[in-house]
């Protein structure tokens with residue numbers, strides 16, 4: 001490695017300024033030797049703190065301000081390190097140094113005369129032709145790693161996390177790995193998901209999205225739409241569990257005037273609304289058998305028929321379906337048609353639960369916090385304990401739960417800092433650390449308390465079967481089966 005720096009003798013009046021015990025101190029000193037990264041200062045009488053400002057007056061350029069650090073003191077004066085400043089200041093500094101160099105194109109170390117030299121000297125390999133105009137730039141480039149290293153040594157783990165996080169998100173954007181800047185993830189599982197999205201999006205294949213509640217199924221459906229040739233067309237999302245079963249068919253396929261009581265005018269369904277675009281059928285595990293058959297027919301011939309209609313019409317849509325249920329199990333148990341399952345299952349993307357996404361938890365939390373803070377123009381950060389609590393929590397509600405907790409933390413924070421308690425993560429954090437709990441098992445409740453759980457879920461959801469089923473993480477047909485099995489009536493549930 002060659003020499004990167006050249007030091008010249010000088011005699012620059014400078015003011016040193018620093019703050020100690022809330023008092024501002026100023027002292028006039030002389031810079032006796034100067035290079036781009038350091039100086040020898042004489043005339044200091046006080047005890048300097050580690051960091052201070054020094055303002056040399058450069059002939060022709062006037063006063064410039066540099067930040068500096070004391071390296072050592074001796075009888076010759078104080079040796080200081082100069083931190084890199086803005087480009088203009090560095091140019092002024094270099095202008096002064098260059099003006100004091102002996103006018104020669106020879107290598108300053110071995111005297112080798114070669115002014116075509118741009119890199120290290122051919123003979124001694126010591127750096128560099130200081131006379132070249134490009135020197136300052138080359139010097140800055142060459143010392144970059146060195147300076148970075150010095151600064152890294154001063155960072156704590158929290159800072160380093162933030163930097164890695166920042167670089168990760170920038171890299172993701174550059175490499176277009178994430179389909180959308182709002183779609184966060186650098187864990188192995190999410191990178192695999194992004195790769196699948198990019199692969200299948202431009203095709204016309206139907207896609208089935210699986211994953212627990214709040215893992216980003218809708219976000220994935222939107223990304224599939226945005227990365228497809230249909231992006232100019234509509235994206236229509238239907239939550240099949242939120243629409244009462246009796247209305248679902250009319251809602252999806254539309255109806256003709258007079259098709260049923262209340263059908264005062266002909267209405268287009270969601271299939272037609274999505275023509276030319278993407279139809280996202282959320283909670284597909286909840287659709288009743290009759291509609292399963294109709295959906296299967298559509299997937300085969302791409303024709304729909306409105307309720308009460310006499311003819312069918314061709315619709316050009318791509319179907320993306322999602323569920324947080326175990327469809328395979330529902331299929332075996334008879335709640336979901338096998339032929340429809342296989343048709344939808346031709347390309348499946350499984351979204352990993354948040355607890356399996358490693359540092360994505362913290363990345364996502366920071367992403368949400370940044371968004372909330374930017375909207376209100378406030379500066380807020382997580383405490384170290386909060387970051388740890390975010391890592392430890394099991395996140396049964398996945399990304400949605402995380403977003404809600406961060407929102408809560410943002411509202412409850414004081415002094416610009418979110419503590420675990422602000423997110424209601426405190427107890428959880430302690431107990432999780434003390435007794436790591438196994439993953440919560442989705443599925444029907446245990447037999448002994450089954451009837452009770454079913455009644456309670458119905459009660460808590462105003463007897464809306466789909467919502468109660470969702471709470472118990474079972475399919476709507478399974479819920480009906482349980483209601484029948486235990487002979488539960490609405491009055492029982494009250």
Ligand SMILES: Nc1ncnc2c1ncn2[C@@H]1O[C@H](COP(=O)(O)OP(=O)(O)OP(=O)(O)O)[C@@H](O)[C@H]1O
Nearest residue numbers: 182183184212213214215216217218219324399400
């Ligand atoms: N990887 C991610 N990056 C950024 N935001 C995300 C990510 N995953 C999910 N979200 C956000 O979390 C929330 C829940 O995501 P989404 O609605 O897509 O989940 P879901 O799987 O459809 O949930 P549910 O099964 O409950 O309908 C949304 O606000 C979404 O924007």
Ligand SMILES: [Mg+2]
Nearest residue numbers: 214217218282
């Ligand atoms: Mg959803």
